[in-house]
Structure formats: structure tokens, C-alpha cells
Amino acid sequence: MRFAHLYRDLAQAGAGILLVPSAFSPVTGAAHWQTLLRARAIETGCFVLAAAQTGRHDAAKGRARETHGHSLAVDPWGTVLADAGTAPGVTCVDLDLDAVAQARQRVPSLTHDRPYDGPT
Numbered sequence: 001m002r003f004a005h006l007y008r009d010l011a012q013a014g015a016g017i018l019l020v021p022s023a024f025s026p027v028t029g030a031a032h033w034q035t036l037l038r039a040r041a042i043e044t045g046c047f048v049l050a051a052a053q054t055g056r057h058d059a060a061k062g063r064a065r066e067t068h069g070h071s072l073a074v075d076p077w078g079t080v081l082a083d084a085g086t087a088p089g090v091t092c093v094d095l096d097l098d099a100v101a102q103a104r105q106r107v108p109s110l111t112h113d114r115p116y117d118g119p120t
Helices: 004-012 026-044 098-106
Strands: 017-019 047-050 054-057 065-068 072-074 080-083
Touching (some): 004 017, 026 065, 026 080
Parallel strands (some): 017 047
Antiparallel strands (some): 047 072, 054 065
């Protein structure tokens, strides 16, 4: 989620749906998860379907960990279509792929890239 250029490259290569599996911690999940997913959807004009681990997990080394959950489906305009919360389960959403073209027409940022050299 934190590598915006990867998702931009996928969108420019023709992707209309981005699949994002994740296991955010409760702290960073609460602070960043939904914001980052919505940002990736808006800046790419893609649907973002983000499956997220949830709950408490036993680790191989005996240390348990917790994950934030909140699997999300976000449309290309950044609207959250579904939030699965923190209970394990399955969430279904209908995707209208015409929304990808509509969002990209309204915000044509994928066509405005310019090559640049990063800081030296």
C-alpha cells in the first residue's frame, strides 16, 4: 500500500482492479489503512479490493500478534463500498467496471506523468 508508484504503474498498464492483501497492525491500521487504500483508488482510478488479516495470531516463535482487519472494497472515486470490520468472514460487492473509465475521465491524472530525476 505504501508504494504508490507500483499501483500507478499497474493502472497505466491497464489494470482496473487492484488486489491488496495485507496484515496491518492495530495501530498503523487504525491510522493509515483506509486512507492509503482510498488514496490508491483515487490516484489510479481503480477499484481497490483489500483483504486484511484480522484478530490475534499465534506466531511460530511463541509471540502472538494482532492485526487490524477491516478488509475493504473501494471504488475508483474513493468511496468505500464495503468494510468487513474485525470479524472473519466473506464480503461480496458488485463492481461496475464502467466506473473505472468514468473516474479516469473525471480525473485524468494517469495521462499527466512526466519523467523526472529524483533528488541527488
